[in-house]
Amino acid sequence: MQKLLIKGKRELSGKISISGSKNATLPILAASILGKQVTLKNIPLVKDIFTMVELLNFIGLETKIYKKKNIIKIKNSGTKINTLAPYKLVKTMRAGVLVLGSLLTKYGKAKVSLPGGCAIGSRPVDLHLFALKKLGAKIKIKDGYIFAEVKKRLKGTTILFPSVSVGATENALLASINAEGKTILKNCAIEPEVLDLISFLKKLGAIIKVKGRTIIISKNKIKSFKIIHKIIFDRIELGTYMIAGALMAKKEITINNIDPKIVKSEIEILKKIGVKIIKKKNSVIIKKNKSLRKINIKTRPYPGFPTDLQAQLMVLLTQAKGISKIKEDIFENRFMHVPELKRMGAQIEIKNKTAIITGPTKLTGAEVMATDLRASVSLVLAGLVAENRTVINRIYHLDRGYEFLENKLKSCKAEINRV
Numbered sequence: 001m002q003k004l005l006i007k008g009k010r011e012l013s014g015k016i017s018i019s020g021s022k023n024a025t026l027p028i029l030a031a032s033i034l035g036k037q038v039t040l041k042n043i044p045l046v047k048d049i050f051t052m053v054e055l056l057n058f059i060g061l062e063t064k065i066y067k068k069k070n071i072i073k074i075k076n077s078g079t080k081i082n083t084l085a086p087y088k089l090v091k092t093m094r095a096g097v098l099v100l101g102s103l104l105t106k107y108g109k110a111k112v113s114l115p116g117g118c119a120i121g122s123r124p125v126d127l128h129l130f131a132l133k134k135l136g137a138k139i140k141i142k143d144g145y146i147f148a149e150v151k152k153r154l155k156g157t158t159i160l161f162p163s164v165s166v167g168a169t170e171n172a173l174l175a176s177i178n179a180e181g182k183t184i185l186k187n188c189a190i191e192p193e194v195l196d197l198i199s200f201l202k203k204l205g206a207i208i209k210v211k212g213r214t215i216i217i218s219k220n221k222i223k224s225f226k227i228i229h230k231i232i233f234d235r236i237e238l239g240t241y242m243i244a245g246a247l248m249a250k251k252e253i254t255i256n257n258i259d260p261k262i263v264k265s266e267i268e269i270l271k272k273i274g275v276k277i278i279k280k281k282n283s284v285i286i287k288k289n290k291s292l293r294k295i296n297i298k299t300r301p302y303p304g305f306p307t308d309l310q311a312q313l314m315v316l317l318t319q320a321k322g323i324s325k326i327k328e329d330i331f332e333n334r335f336m337h338v339p340e341l342k343r344m345g346a347q348i349e350i351k352n353k354t355a356i357i358t359g360p361t362k363l364t365g366a367e368v369m370a371t372d373l374r375a376s377v378s379l380v381l382a383g384l385v386a387e388n389r390t391v392i393n394r395i396y397h398l399d400r401g402y403e404f405l406e407n408k409l410k411s412c413k414a415e416i417n418r419v
């Protein structure tokens with residue numbers, strides 16, 4: 001089991017470049033089932049992507065990854081397609097459930113393992129199935145699998161989601177691509193990753209309009225030409241490194257390959273806390289700041305403050321003056337990082353889904369354990385701030401979603417090594 005060793009209190013300076021978004025690449029890989037020859041650029045070389053590619057291979061697509069160029073080519077010659085997503089692949093990477101929409105709309109049937117829960121919550125897929133049923137799919141759950149099929153073709157209709165769900169919006173979008181007639185999806189997730197999936201589907205020939213939280217998919221003619229798509233940058237990785245800069249910049253750090261407009265609310269919140277941020281066209285500069293102020297926030301669907309940055313922001317708030325509050329409103333159990341941070345000296349109490357953080361507190365290095373992707377990166381951030389040495393176990397969680405994390409931090413003078 002690999003570990004990360006961090007010697008804290010090393011001030012950061014230099015440049016970090018942001019990788020492509022894992023959460024945009026995953027649905028777009030599922031959507032590549034609908035294409036013939038797809039080339040994706042700027043893909044992040046992280047574990048979840050390799051698992052999703054393994055799933056596409058299992059289904060019968062030909063894939064080739066060019067690691068040096070962060071490019072993947074996917075071919076669907078249409079022969080020997082296996083419309084099955086097995087438990088062994090979906091259990092470790094829940095986004096595998098996104099192949100359901102593509103397989104159903106293209107082949108009229110799919111057998112997809114229920115993804116099951118994960119550390120941060122039960123992660124149901126009822127909203128995904130609700131939408132597919134509305135489009136005319138027959139759904140049966142048996143032996144831990146979703147059996148979906150449609151006699152002829154899915155039929156476009158109007159679907160109002162009872163609550164906002166990124167995955168359910170994406171599965172409904174994929175399923176509607178070959179449906180007869182127009183589909184109107186209401187109360188959708190409009191995360192940048194969903195919009196990147198939409199821009200990919202438009203290249204496939206779909207006609208899609210987004211108005212607020214309503215997405216309209218009308219008559220489609222799926223072209224089967226070669227499609228080239230560059231994946232959007234990872235805004236959660238960006239937020240993570242902005243917070244690293246806010247915590248430990250010697251003078252300033254520059255973070256590039258991004259579009260600051262996409263992370264407007266994160267930047268506003270960091271500025272409210274007292275972080276000095278200079279926005280450029282495709283980068284941001286995070287400058288050292290004297291003191292940080294407390295804040296109260298709630299995690300919200302985009303464009304609100306993202307739940308995927310909640311753990312990272314909590315570390316920043318341990319260094320802010322006063323009592324801050326973070327309400328986790330999206331997932332039912334996303335505070336696993338709290339006990340670990342408390343072992344490093346943080347003063348955090350949890351009261352019904354709200355973390356109450358008293359700062360500033362001195363953090364000291366400890367041996368800690370990663371529990372899920374974003375919790376583990378919050379332990380890295382705490383290790384950068386803490387006195388002495390921090391050892392982080394189970395860093396396979398980190399490898400699911402952060403490309404070259406230690407190299408990027410090392411290039412900014414952090415003392416961090418994988419053993």
Ligand code: EPZ
Nearest residue numbers: 023095123124125126127128165166167168308330331373
């Ligand atoms: C996506 O997960 C992201 N994953 C998550 O990022 C992210 O935290 C989440 O959206 C929220 O932004 C990918 O894009 C691969 P949801 P998803 O459906 O689609 C409930 C990371 O760290 N819900 O928007 O699964 C659900 O339990 C990961 O990269 C239902 O009740 O999230 C949650 O409470 C973690 N029924 C809320 O909705 C459903 O059918 C939002 O979940 C689906 C979801």
